[in-house]
Amino acid sequence: xxxxxxxxxxxxxxxxxxxxxxxxxxxxxxxxxxxxxxxxxxxxxxxxxxxxxxxxxxxxxxxxxxxxxxxxxxxxxxxxxxxxxxxxxxxxxxxxxxxxxxxxxxxxxxxxxxxxxxxxxxxxxxxxxxxxxxxxxxxxxxxxxxxxxxxxxxxxxxxxxxxxxxxxxxxxxxxxxxxxxxxxxxxxxxxxxxxxxxxxxxxxxxxxxxxxxxxxxxxxxxxxxxxxxxxxxxxxxxxxxxxxxxxxxxxxxxxxxxxxxxxxxxxxxxxxxxxxxxxxxxxxxxxxxxxxxxxxxxxxxxxxxxxxxxxxxxxxxxxxxxxxxxxxxxxxxxxxxxxxxxxxxxxxxxxxxxxxxxxxxxxxxxxxxxxxxxxxxxxxxxxxxxxxxxxxxxxxxxxxxxx
Numbered sequence: 001x002x003x004x005x006x007x008x009x010x011x012x013x014x015x016x017x018x019x020x021x022x023x024x025x026x027x028x029x030x031x032x033x034x035x036x037x038x039x040x041x042x043x044x045x046x047x048x049x050x051x052x053x054x055x056x057x058x059x060x061x062x063x064x065x066x067x068x069x070x071x072x073x074x075x076x077x078x079x080x081x082x083x084x085x086x087x088x089x090x091x092x093x094x095x096x097x098x099x100x101x102x103x104x105x106x107x108x109x110x111x112x113x114x115x116x117x118x119x120x121x122x123x124x125x126x127x128x129x130x131x132x133x134x135x136x137x138x139x140x141x142x143x144x145x146x147x148x149x150x151x152x153x154x155x156x157x158x159x160x161x162x163x164x165x166x167x168x169x170x171x172x173x174x175x176x177x178x179x180x181x182x183x184x185x186x187x188x189x190x191x192x193x194x195x196x197x198x199x200x201x202x203x204x205x206x207x208x209x210x211x212x213x214x215x216x217x218x219x220x221x222x223x224x225x226x227x228x229x230x231x232x233x234x235x236x237x238x239x240x241x242x243x244x245x246x247x248x249x250x251x252x253x254x255x256x257x258x259x260x261x262x263x264x265x266x267x268x269x270x271x272x273x274x275x276x277x278x279x280x281x282x283x284x285x286x287x288x289x290x291x292x293x294x295x296x297x298x299x300x301x302x303x304x305x306x307x308x309x310x311x312x313x314x315x316x317x318x319x320x321x322x323x324x325x326x327x328x329x330x331x332x333x334x335x336x337x338x339x340x341x342x343x344x345x346x347x348x349x350x351x352x353x354x355x356x357x358x359x360x361x362x363x364x365x366x367x368x369x370x371x372x373x374x375x376x377x378x379x380x381x382x383x384x385x386x387x388x389x390x391x392x393x394x395x396x397x398x399x400x401x402x403x
Contacts, residue, residue: 004317010085017089020046021096026365029097032216033368037208039172040103040216047105051128081324083255087262087316094266098372099216101263108169109133109256109380110177113193116255117236126195132173133256134164134196134222142385144179145188145399149224151180151234158194158234160202160227168379170220171205174198177235178224186240188399193235193252202227213371254333257380258319261336264344264376265316268309271369275302275351278358298354305350312340331393338386341377348373 006014024046032040093101101107110131118126140146149162160180170176176196183190196203202225209219231238276286284296292300315336322329348370352359359366377383392402 004314014088017092021092025096025100036215043104079324083320083323087320090262091266094263095270098263099214102217106130108173112256113177113252116252130173131175132167132170134167134176134178136166142382149180157228160224163223165221167220171218190240195233254330257333257337260380261316261340264340265313267369268344268347271348271351278355305347308343309347312343315339334386334389344373345377
């Protein structure tokens with residue numbers, strides 16, 4: 001039977017990660033929000049520490065790099081494994097600072113893509129390296145199937161041409177996982193992912209974006225001009241299976257969407273905890289055992305925000321638990337991403353509103369968390385796209401039938 005409480009064996013790990021977030025990330029959060037595009041040198045030491053936690057603890061998940069699915073676990077009883085540990089670790093790290101987590105070496109969303117679909121040989125080759133995810137294009141945002149970047153086989157190499165925008169940690173990463181089409185005439189089924197070295201001469205950095213939030217993390221735009229990569233840089237099966245369609249490439253999101261949901265849960269919790277503390281300082285006590293309508297209006301509103309956040313947390317834990325137990329979780333991954341992204345935005349803005357001028361000013365981090373929150377409702381599939389995916393699952397409709 002599924003349990004959505006933190007497993008006992010993971011509690012020491014969660015406590016350890018929380019301490020890292022409290023002592024390392026939170027103190028430098030404002031500094032690198034103000035110094036956009038400055039690499040946080042403190043993260044080099046922290047990344048080594050996270051590597052040690054992951055390798056030494058036998059659990060994994062202190063960062064955001066992701067893990068492979070436990071596809072053979074169905075029917076073996078309740079298992080709380082690396083997917084759940086990763087989600088719990090991310091929640092704690094993003095309680096510290098989500099932009100800094102996204103800036104940590106070897107913790108890119110591209111690492112999650114590699115963990116999801118790479119062969120064992122590719123896992124060894126790319127292991128321990130920092131990989132960013134390059135999907136979005138000027139004309140392909142929410143609709144990943146509209147990707148126009150092409151990959152043409154030329155002897156023992158693929159030649160990639162196209163443009164990629166909004167690549168999180170793209171300039172700092174060592175690798176980019178680039179989505180491209182092997183044959184545009186065959187639609188979604190021809191879209192594959194390729195690992196491209198950041199140093200590849202055919203991969204040209206166009207610009208770094210100035211952003212509303214997650215300013216500690218660089219967001220890069222690239223152009224691929226006759227960018228050559230070896231054949232074995234293609235992740236997964238190189239065959240175009242029209243019957244399978246886009247499923248092979250999209251299974252990456254079944255792993256990464258719960259991670260983004262976990263980021264939103266972490267940011268939302270940070271805002272709620274600080275707001276409750278600030279309200280208490282002003283004499284407004286929140287009684288979690290009393291009816292909301294019988295309390296101060298501010299306390300009642302905070303209870304409402306806390307319940308919304310709790311629903312997001314539980315959905316996130318469910319999606320991660322299902323991955324650990326070998327159960328298909330595409331529906332639950334999208335539900336978690338949709339709920340957590342929206343809840344995080346509403347919670348952080350609600351907390352800013354409750355705290356008034358204190359929430360709006362830079363003396364506290366509430367306004368920063370409200371800015372950071374918005375991207376968590378957008379990247380890895382927008383709120384609207386997640387709801388569309390959920391509707392397709394529930395109604396049994398294909399993407400062609402329900403657009």
